[in-house]
Amino acid sequence: MIGFLSGTLIEKLAPWLLVDVNGVGYEVQSPMTTFFQLPAAGESVTLYTHFSVSENAQQLFGFINKKDRELFRLLIKINGVGPKMAVGIMSMETTDFVRCVMQDNVSALVKVPGVGKKTAERLIIEMRDKLKGWGEAAEPAQAGIINIEHNNPLDPNTLIADAEAALVALGYKPTDAAKVVASSYTSDVQTSEELIRLALRSMLPA
Known part of the structure; x- marks a missing residue:
């Protein structure tokens, strides 16, 4: 199991990243919550990872902090939510997603590609208790801040x-x-x- 990658960010074209770790290039998918906080290509980066294996693919997902990875892992435990959909859901700010769940906002969740009404309702029911106090427990991070400089x-x-x-x-x-x-x-x-x-x-x- 690969727990994290630490190396040089070679390329980034959302949601794909290429990270050079001691001469080995790792292709990594990252949600936008991570992508918005990445340094420029050529700079050092550390990503916490999740390795997903299915019948058709082996995929590596990377996150800027452990809290984002935890949210991803909670999402893929929901019936009907796979890694690709989880990445799509995390294209919204984490605070926005938490608010949608807590406010039973099905109409907002179904705007995410692949999320139908039943999946949105299931997300709300199964994630509500897991996300209580999420904001207070979050790591101090620059969530959603774009590193323009x-x-x-x-x-x-x-x-x-x-x-x-x-x-x-x-x-x-x-x-x-x-x-x-x-x-x-x-x-x-x-x-x-x-x-x-x-x-x-x-x-x-x-």
């Missing part, structure tokens, strides 16, 4: 293409991804991370 500004076309690719990888339809990214982009946006977050915020609860 560690990212070089890209040209608008690249920003938009990266953001659209990230949303499609999370399960959104290409046409929906293109529409929401276009409506979220402004000249003030300097990084793909910022644009992805704005696009997700426009679809998921604030």
Whole structure:
């Protein structure tokens, strides 16, 4: 079992990362709660990991802190929620997800790709007790904060293409991804991370 990876962040294209650990490149999937807090490519990074094995694939998932990994592991224990869906659910801020569960907000949860009404209702029922006091127990982290100073500004076309690719990888339809990214982009946006977050915020609860 791989508990964590510590090395150099080579590439990041949400939700995929490539981490060089002593000359070995690990492909890792990370939820947006982690992606928004990553350093720039070429810098050191440590990720807490979860190794998932199924009949069709072996996948490594990485998280910026143990609390995010704990939430991921709680989610995949829910009937009907696999790793891909869990990553999609964690495309919203952790505080937003907790609020949706505590407020029985089914309509917000079904906006996540792959989450139907029954799954949303099951998430609310099974996660409510597990998430009590979650905010108080959370590690002091920069959840949802974008490290703008560690990212070089890209040209608008690249920003938009990266953001659209990230949303499609999370399960959104290409046409929906293109529409929401276009409506979220402004000249003030300097990084793909910022644009992805704005696009997700426009679809998921604030």
